[in-house]
Amino acid sequence: MGKSTAMKSIMGISPPAVRSGKIRFGDTEITHWLAYRVSRLGIGYVPEDRRIFPLLTVKENLRIGLDVFGVVKEMKKNMLEKIYGYFPRLEQRLSQLGESLSGGEQQMLAIARAMVMNPRLILMDEPTEGLMPLLVEEIKEIIKVLRQNGVSVLLVEQSAAMALEVTDRVYVMEKGTIRFEGTPKEFRDNEALMKELLGV
Amino acid sequence: MQALNGLVWGMIIALVASGLSLIFGIMDVVNFAHGEFYMVGAYLGWLAIKLSNSFWLGLLAALASVALIGMAVEILTLRPIRGRDPLYTLMAMFGLSIFAQQSILALFGPLAKEVKEPVAMKISFFAFEYPLYRLIVVGIAFIIFVFAWLFLQKTKYGVWVRATMQDNVMASAMGIPVKRVYTLSFALGTALAATSGVLVAPIFSVYQTMGLSIIVSAFIVVVIGGLGSLQGAILAAILIGELQTLSSVWISPTYARVFSFLALIFVLLFRPQGLFSISKRR
Numbered sequence: 001m002g003k004s005t006a007m008k009s010i011m012g013i014s015p016p017a018v019r020s021g022k023i024r025f026g027d028t029e030i031t032h033w034l035a036y037r038v039s040r041l042g043i044g045y046v047p048e049d050r051r052i053f054p055l056l057t058v059k060e061n062l063r064i065g066l067d068v069f070g071v072v073k074e075m076k077k078n079m080l081e082k083i084y085g086y087f088p089r090l091e092q093r094l095s096q097l098g099e100s101l102s103g104g105e106q107q108m109l110a111i112a113r114a115m116v117m118n119p120r121l122i123l124m125d126e127p128t129e130g131l132m133p134l135l136v137e138e139i140k141e142i143i144k145v146l147r148q149n150g151v152s153v154l155l156v157e158q159s160a161a162m163a164l165e166v167t168d169r170v171y172v173m174e175k176g177t178i179r180f181e182g183t184p185k186e187f188r189d190n191e192a193l194m195k196e197l198l199g200v
Numbered sequence: 201m202q203a204l205n206g207l208v209w210g211m212i213i214a215l216v217a218s219g220l221s222l223i224f225g226i227m228d229v230v231n232f233a234h235g236e237f238y239m240v241g242a243y244l245g246w247l248a249i250k251l252s253n254s255f256w257l258g259l260l261a262a263l264a265s266v267a268l269i270g271m272a273v274e275i276l277t278l279r280p281i282r283g284r285d286p287l288y289t290l291m292a293m294f295g296l297s298i299f300a301q302q303s304i305l306a307l308f309g310p311l312a313k314e315v316k317e318p319v320a321m322k323i324s325f326f327a328f329e330y331p332l333y334r335l336i337v338v339g340i341a342f343i344i345f346v347f348a349w350l351f352l353q354k355t356k357y358g359v360w361v362r363a364t365m366q367d368n369v370m371a372s373a374m375g376i377p378v379k380r381v382y383t384l385s386f387a388l389g390t391a392l393a394a395t396s397g398v399l400v401a402p403i404f405s406v407y408q409t410m411g412l413s414i415i416v417s418a419f420i421v422v423v424i425g426g427l428g429s430l431q432g433a434i435l436a437a438i439l440i441g442e443l444q445t446l447s448s449v450w451i452s453p454t455y456a457r458v459f460s461f462l463a464l465i466f467v468l469l470f471r472p473q474g475l476f477s478i479s480k481r482r
Contacts, residue, residue: 013369034379035372051370053363060359067356068375117375 002176003156004048007123010154011045012038025121040068044114048125048156050106052113054099058090061098061109065116083112086142104135111142121152128162140166160197164188172197201328202445208334208403210441211341215396216414217421217433218348219389225365225428226385228286229278232293234393234418235411236300241266241394242406243304246313255318259398263391270390274383282382297411304408315401337399344395345434352430361385365428417444420460424467426474436475439463 008014010023012035023031030038039045044065053061062083066076084091087108093101101109107127114122124143128136143166146153157163163170164184172180172193180193188194220234241262248265249258277296281288319336322329352358364371364381372378397410404410421440425432440460448456467474 011373013373035369036375036377039373039375045373047370047373051367053366053370055366056359056363060362063356064359064363064371064374064376067359113374 003173004125005176006173007045007047007125007154007156010038010123011035011043036068039117042118042120044117044119044122046110046114046122046124046127048129050103050110052098052101052106052109054097056098057095058098058101058109059094061113062090062116065113069117079116079118083116086115086145087112104131107131107135107139111139115146115151119151121154122146123154123156125156126158127155128157128159136162160187201325201330202449203442204330204334206442206445207438208337208441209445210438211338212396212400213414213417213421213441214434214437215341215344215399216393217418217425217437218345218430219392220418221422221425221428221430221433222392223386223389224422226361226368227278227382229289229386230286230293231389232290232415233273233297233300234390235413235415236297237266237270237390237393237411238397238414239406239408239411240269240300240304240397241390242397242401242410243308243313244394245398245401246315246406249315255315255402259395262398263394266394267387267391270387271383273390274386278386279379279382301408301411308408310408312405312407313401314405317402333402337403340395340399344392345430348392348430357381357384416457417460420464422474423464424474426476429474429476432474432476 005014005018009019010025010030012030012033016032019031021031022029025038025041025043028041030041033041053064056064062080066079089105090108090112093105098106098109111122111124111127127139131139140162143153143155147166147168153167155163155167164187167184170180170182170184170187171178172187180187180190182190216234216238219237220231223229223231223234244265245258245262247258248261249255252258252261273296277292278289281292317331317333319331319333321332323332323335324330350358352362360371360376360381361384363374363376364378364385368378371381396414397406400410417440418437421433421436424439425434425436440463443459443463444453444456447459
């Protein structure tokens with residue numbers, strides 16, 4: 001409890017009443033920033049329920065992220081080609097409406113839409129929820145690619161096994177408070193927690 | 201002849217209703233003062249035409265002025281109460297409507313103002329003659345709708361408007377300046393109403409309660425067409441325009457409005473979301 005709210009608070013889309021304390025991104029305090037400013041600072045967001053724009057085409061969904069930052073035409077083309085390289089299925093569906101995509105494709109679009117903004121940090125709220133194992137693997141690969149490219153990923157994930165595979169640091173959150181903080185190795189070494197969360 | 205009149209009246213309603221629909225679709229604001237933007241547009245148009253001696257310059261001046269007024273209203277009236285109970289918005293718009301009517305009455309007096317048709321020519325259709333200006337009104341409305349469609353479909357801001365219409369929270373999280381989109385959309389919606397007010401001035405004259413006479417039809421059109429849908433508003437406006445005009449051949453124009461309400465009831469019973477509704481997430 002509190003994981004999605006924490007993400008929404010970082011993005012500036014949670015109700016102000018639930019926000020307390022301070023949120024900093026680098027040296028900048030963004031506690032009371034509006035979402036569009038947070039996003040323009042270099043934070044991408046992949047929400048829990050995807051929330052792609054259902055009546056925009058795949059291309060339009062992607063285009064928003066490029067237009068917002070006033071990227072020049074040539075760079076737009078390069079960025080889109082890079083994205084299509086990661087998500088070839090999206091390239092085949094550019095003129096389809098978001099609502100006509102399958103659940104997995106919608107999730108790909110949600111991630112691609114955040115990546116196209118060339119962010120320094122991407123918040124991902126349960127990106128593998130409800131997806132079949134093959135797609136979960138694809139998303140794991142994408143997270144690894146993002147890390148290799150120097151993009152930080154803050155991942156909320158119910159599946160501890162999946163989270164441990166792709167992350168450098170682990171936080172276990174329960175009822176709005178952090179119960180454990182450490183590296184995946186430290187987590188694995190904590191037998192009580194492993195048993196409770198993974199049953200091993 | 202009546203069918204042509206119905207088309208002209210339909211296009212006049214469509215301009216008002218499309219603005220109303222745009223504002224509701226994006227901002228969830230039921231703009232009770234929308235008829236007053238139509239009326240204020242007509243008065244400013246009359247004034248600008250008088251000063252410039254040019255109908256077309258007057259039209260441009262009026263729509264630009266009303267767009268600026270719309271921007272000011274959005275920033276000063278709607279923005280501070282956004283996120284509160286919808287009743288606040290309803291009351292604010294209702295208050296603005298009364299304020300606009302009384303201000304116009306105080307400034308311009310109770311007498312209706314006449315505006316001369318900019319094109320006096322009539323064209324012959326079989327056995328009757330029809331004022332060319334009214335056909336020009338249909339043409340102008342059509343061109344405006346084509347531009348509105350191109351704007352919404354092909355431009356960066358159009359995509360931002362449609363994204364905001366579908367999910368304003370996610371639009372903001374994608375970096376879209378949603379507040380600016382609201383202000384521009386409100387200005388655009390009110391400018392459409394003002395355009396309609398100036399175009400109709402040579403046909404019906406300009407009077408202080410003219411907004412009330414069109415706003416009911418515009419609301420019916422928006423509900424029938426589907427909240428937030430431009431094409432729905434245009435098609436429903438033509439339908440309502442024809443219904444009201446053709447039925448007034450046999451019964452008085454006041455009773456002819458009954459047919460609009462019957463159409464509204466019919467749509468509410470069988471397709472309550474309207475003919476072309478846009479699903480949105482809030």
